[in-house]
Amino acid sequence: MQDSFDLRALRDIGLSHATVQAALAQHRPEGARLARVVEVQRDHLLVHDGDDTHAVVPSSALRTTLERERDTLVVGDWVWWRPAASDLDRGWALACLPARNRLTRRDPAGGRQGLVANIDIALVVMGLDHDFNLRRLDRFLVLAHSADARVVVVLTKADACADADAAIARVREHVGDARDDIVVLAVDARTPEAAQALAPWLVRGATLVTLGSSGAGKTTLANTLTGAGSTTHAVRSSDERGRHTTTVRTLRRTSGGACLIDTPGLRQLWLDVDAETLNGAFPEIGTLALQCRYRTCRHGQEPGCAVREQVPPARLVSFQKLLREANRESEDPFQRRRNVAAIKQRTRDNRARAVAGTRDEK
Known part of the structure; x- marks a missing residue:
């Protein structure tokens, strides 16, 4: 070769x-x-x-x-x-x-959409402002877990947060001790200190991907890590206007020699995972489920549920929602269509009852 x-x-x-x-x-x-x-x-x-x-x-x-x-x-x-x-x-x-490995998601029609491939580390970016959302964070953590990628949660806009340490503690409490492999950092993505904080992961030959919603600060962080606007360290150069645009996914080189795939914000992230992969991303739930009184416990209102007693409510709700999505994706297309039609019909019925109730009050 x-x-x-x-x-x-x-x-x-x-x-x-x-x-x-x-x-x-x-x-x-x-x-x-x-x-x-x-x-x-x-x-x-x-x-x-x-x-x-x-x-x-x-x-x-x-x-x-x-x-x-x-x-x-x-x-x-x-x-x-x-x-x-x-x-x-x-x-x-x-x-x-x-x-x-390959990161994929589902589109609204149930089809599979490839995002990126052959990654080592996922930088899950979340802003310390209106973007801070632990249930959304869970989605990105599951996505990274599906590719067996190491995870660094990067909380951006730390300069605008009164207590960044408290935010880090909230994330750590939410993911729990079972995910002690997850690193959580708070940075001002515009500063050289952000690159210094992430330097241990920006090694030559490693491939990282930024994941997060629109406005989380991914592009600002990527520009800081790649030196965009000053010396160019890119595999794919910046555009003619001198700035990197994230309308497409682009692989660039960081100042330390790592490869960074900058991605557009994911407004909707329908996971492309099965129940087994999801359980692996929430390992504490699978372990605690063995202690439930009933083997068929669904961690709802059953007595003697060890999961409900020890897992933070927000994390359990997140898991249950994602599990329902994963189970839906395992259905055949015809069953999925029938279920969607049933949900739409229930919505129409509820609206009709609400309108009828309003008329009765008048």
Whole structure:
């Protein structure tokens, strides 16, 4: 493989041993080189080969494979690609290597949408303002757990918070001792101190992704970590206006050499997980459930429920809501449609009763 690309340079942009093994096991198209997807546009991809960025388009064979598997290429994927005959033309993405992990979500129609691939660390970003929401935080923690990624919760806008330490304590109390692997930091994302606080995770070759809602401060944090606006340390450069825009997911290099995938805010996050994965993200609930009086305890109003006695109410409510969603996703499409129709009918009936009650009062 060394005859066509620099393995050391590729490791600097996140090439792992597992990916190398996958590349060796996979048929390599003639004349193909290895590169990482750093941006996905409507009609082309940007890939980086460890030396430079190239614009490519998926070959017809790759498009057919992706359509058959109902999959898409996402930022962080590794692909075999072939340069174009002319520098003025786009190259070809010929095949995609199996991903170590993949973050996905469900769309409103129940379809699966890929977000990013091959990540090591998830920076779950939440602002210490109106964005502070522990139940929303649980969603992002489950998403990160589904990829077996390490988690750092970054509470931004610490400068505008009267007691950032109290906010950190609230998060720690909410996730509990069972998730002591989760690191929680409070920073002012605009300052160099934010980069210093995150330096232990920004090591060369590591891939991080920012996750959070719109307005949480993800782009501000990403710009601080990548030095945007001063010296450029990007795999994908900033745009012509001199600022990074998060209308698309983009992989860039941090000042310390790590790869950072900056993502647009996720207004709606419908999780693409099963009940087993969800239980793994709430390990204390599974452990305590063994102590419940009834094996079929649903942690509602049953007597002798160890979960209800020891898990904070907000966290239990969050778990139960996410579990209902996970169970819905396991239904077949016809059953899901029937359930949605039933919910809509109940909503219409409730509105009709409310209107009728108002008329009776008059």
